[in-house]
């Protein structure tokens with residue numbers, strides 16, 4: 001089979017296409033013929049490397065994918081050859097208290113496909129049988145791949161961490177990213193009102209189409225002033241932010257009393273200035289969030305099947321050779337929504 005592989009960290013040139021022996025599913029595993037993957041910011045970190053973190057190189061990257069089951073390992077039940085599946089990106093031990101509680105993403109032995117072990121950017125991939133879910137009826141592989149990690153992250157931030165309530169106000173920073181385009185929809189689904197930010201007028205139009213009442217053009221408007229105006233001077237109850245350093249101060253200043261700031265990433269850098277007096281005087285919460293549970297992904301796929309949540313695809317490529325282009329457009333923040341590659 002052919003696969004994209006990273007043997008050393010660096011620029012786009014380290015995304016090599018290699019010919020490897022077809023993998024065989026071990027006990028409890030399934031072999032999936034990959035039809036589409038989506039590229040997340042995590043792929044960029046794995047490619048570039050992260051200071052102080054060791055990735056298991058060489059590695060086949062990519063966490064999100066969909067395909068068809070091609071073979072079953074010994075002892076696999078509940079899934080059959082030919083099933084069209086989504087691949088759940090998180091790998092957990094299945095036998096610790098967190099896993100037993102359905103909080104598999106809090107497992108101390110948690111890993112992510114394409115980050116802690118080989119991922120899905122290949123013609124074939126073996127994954128634990130527990131990681132495949134039947135695809136929603138009528139949903140294509142690229143659309144399925146587009147709703148996995150990003151939607152799960154947004155769901156965990158809003159539902160599990162912020163415990164968003166109907167009628168609350170939410171600021172979604174940089175509404176054109178995969179996580180944010182899902183967060184706008186999920187917040188609306190939960191009955192909240194949304195204001196978003198985006199880096200251009202065109203992206204603002206898309207954010208409003210997805211359900212934001214208003215979108216702040218980061219190049220022209222002041223976020224805090226616009227949020228205050230929109231919320232009648234009160235501020236928002238929840239901020240969804242994965243940008244980090246560049247947006248942190250405005251995000252915190254946009255919060256109403258008892259507001260919750262939720263972070264799942266720091267694409268512009270993790271070091272921020274925090275004013276503790278704002279945190280205690282206004283009873284603010286700062287909440288971290290990584291991934292989400294398998295059960296929640298099943299809920300998300302059900303909502304997609306019911307057309308209550310839509311995959312947002314900003315760019316689609318075809319063939320492993322174009323994974324380089326997929327990285328390039330994601331890195332340049334050129335697109336609104338997810339970047340997918342058909343395999």
Ligand SMILES: [Zn+2]
Nearest residue numbers: 093096099107
């Ligand atoms: Zn566990």
